[in-house]
Amino acid sequence: MKRSPQRHREKNRKTARVSAVAKTMADRKSPPYKINSQNWQGFMTELEKLHIRPYQNKDEKDTIELWHSCNLIVSWNNPKLDIERKLKVNPDLFLIGLIEDKLIATVMGGYEGHRGWINYLAVSPEMRRKGIARQMVGEVENKLHKLGCPKINLQIRSSNQGVIEFYKKIGFSVDDVISMGKRLAGQ
Numbered sequence: 001m002k003r004s005p006q007r008h009r010e011k012n013r014k015t016a017r018v019s020a021v022a023k024t025m026a027d028r029k030s031p032p033y034k035i036n037s038q039n040w041q042g043f044m045t046e047l048e049k050l051h052i053r054p055y056q057n058k059d060e061k062d063t064i065e066l067w068h069s070c071n072l073i074v075s076w077n078n079p080k081l082d083i084e085r086k087l088k089v090n091p092d093l094f095l096i097g098l099i100e101d102k103l104i105a106t107v108m109g110g111y112e113g114h115r116g117w118i119n120y121l122a123v124s125p126e127m128r129r130k131g132i133a134r135q136m137v138g139e140v141e142n143k144l145h146k147l148g149c150p151k152i153n154l155q156i157r158s159s160n161q162g163v164i165e166f167y168k169k170i171g172f173s174v175d176d177v178i179s180m181g182k183r184l185a186g187q
């Protein structure tokens with residue numbers, strides 16, 4: 001049976017719609033099933049799923065586990081104590097990143113009225129190179145900016161070349177300074 005011109009146009013429109021959806025799915029390497037409110041998350045990138053919020057007490061175990069997996073725990077720092085101290089000063093600058101309720105990133109910001117600081121930036125090894133650290137630092141930068149902070153400083157172990165490259169990529173530069181420190185007795 002010959003199709004009327006109107007039915008022919010309608011069929012072409014439907015085919016075009018289906019092809020557009022199929023292309024999006026192919027781009028994301030996902031199986032071609034129907035998108036609805038239950039499964040639309042399956043088409044989001046990890047970065048799109050990232051939820052950033054201030055640290056809460058219930059996050060302690062996962063946070064310390066993440067820091068261990070990122071080799072951030074050194075013998076002279078006690079992570080529990082570091083968290084405890086941080087929660088007394090600008091706790092809202094201590095952020096965690098979650099993907100589907102799993103803690104996969106942290107960043108600990110600080111501000112003493114002159115310079116902002118960043119510590120404990122960590123992204124779990126399997127979630128790296130997806131823009132997550134850039135997003136975490138961006139969030140702290142926004143918060144520091146709102147507080148009137150003019151500049152952010154941070155310290156990196158000189159052997160940690162990868163992290164230096166990361167910070168350069170997101171707009172930081174190496175200052176011509178020597179970092180010094182002094183332990184205070186009893187702390």
Ligand SMILES: CC(C)(COP(=O)(O)OP(=O)(O)OC[C@H]1O[C@@H](n2cnc3c(N)ncnc32)[C@H](O)[C@@H]1OP(=O)(O)O)[C@@H](O)C(=O)NCCC(=O)NCCS
Nearest residue numbers: 070121122123128129130131132133134162163165166169
């Ligand atoms: C450093 C770290 C936080 C980066 O996290 P990440 O989520 O992979 O970083 P992003 O994906 O946001 O990277 C942003 C940019 O930096 C680049 N980058 C990230 N890690 C890099 C590395 N090791 N070497 C070179 N470039 C790097 C990315 O390619 C990206 O560049 P692009 O925008 O041109 O694509 C992560 O590797 C980590 O947790 N390391 C261990 C903990 C640590 O050492 N923290 C710092 C303590 S000072």
